[in-house]
Amino acid sequence: MSFPQSRPRRLRRLPLLRKMMQETVLSVENLIYPMFVTHGKGIRNPIASMPNIYQLSIDHLVKEAQEVNRLGIPAVLLFGIPKKKDERGSEAYAPNGIIQQAVKAIKDRLPHLIVITDVCLCEYTSHGHCGVVKDGQVLNDPTLELLAREAVSHARAGADLVAPSDMMDGRVKAIRTALDREGFEMTPILSYAVKYASSFYGPFRDAAGSTPQFGDRKSYQMDPPNVREALQEVALDIEEGADIVMVKPALPYLDVIYRIRTGFNLPVAAYHVSGEYAMIKAAAQLKWLEEERAMIETLTSIKRAGADLILTYFAKDAARVLARS
Ligand code: PBG
Secondary structure (H helix, E strand, O other), X not given: OOOOOOOHHHHHOOHHXXXXXXXXXXXXXXXXXXXXXXXXXXXXXXXXXXXXXXXEEHHHHHHHHHHHHHOOOOEEXXXXXXXXXXXXXXXXXXXXXXXXXXXXXXXXXXXXXXXXXXXXXXXXXOOOOOOEEEOOEEEOHHHHHHHHHHHHHHHHHOOOEEEXXXXXXXXXXXXXXXXXXXXXXXXXXXXXXXXXXXXXXXXXXXXXOOOXXXXXXXXXXXXXOOOXXXXXXXXXXXXXXXXXXXXEOOHHHHXXXXXXXXXXXXXXXXXXXXXXHHHHHHHHHOOOOOHHHHHHHHHXXXXXHOOOEEEXXXXXXXXXXXXXX
8 A cells, every 4th residue: 555545654643652662672680780990998989981871889889779779770781980990900800909809899798689790800810901901912811810810709709690892703602612621600691792993982991991002903803894793703603502692882883783683592792882871972962952851862873773782871861851751
């Protein structure tokens, strides 16, 4: 049938009718809130390029986690800022490292809140790379053992899920094997399976102090033009034991999310990263965009593309909007 019998506008006429016809529904259960934790007490350092996001000491982190919990957001993702960095990122797997302390503190007070830890070395290494460096190269295999130690140490501190973000080959298998050996066979791995070497991580590197001191991450993170390679990365991670696969960033890679959603059956997560957050915030500050609408439209598009879970610095704001809609 065609016009005038067919009139798609009929179903757009009334607000409730539009709501009934919504094909994609963003819900608070889909959201994960990333947080940055630092040593000390009473610290709440703003991050210039990420309005409303702070580096928090553990006392403030726990308060913020309580708010996240009150808003109905089921999970947080933790990034640690160590006291001291060294060549091998020792604090990443120190029993009393910042993440290990933070996880314990949150789980003590909020046992039901899901705590996910980012497993990577770049925040902890003096050179700022995600692996062991020798002669200016980021070595793959020697890094695996450190990542496995880090993941086990997070699980031991009480992390509910571990999320490796380094992009070394074989790290999911190394982490799965180590977790199983240490009695953490029920700890899921949320793998940053498809992580692009993206310009959109800029603000995060300010927040986490993880800018590489030489070169870039292009020898381990993916090249933005590639999607077949993304499918291969996902296939490998699933084979190695990933429980959830993630695409990162989100908005410039909606096609990748869609291809993974249709090609595989594991839950898919998408990371709406720091630069994506900063873009909307900056445009809103200039009054060039309506922040709330841009935020919901963006997060809904990520879900529509096929993401089950969305990691976003907007999680708290979105939860507030969703609670009144
Ligand atoms: C660490 C890591 C990064 C992000 C998450 N984990 C930065 C990077 O790879 O440089 C980026 C998150 C964001 O931009 O919000 N490897």
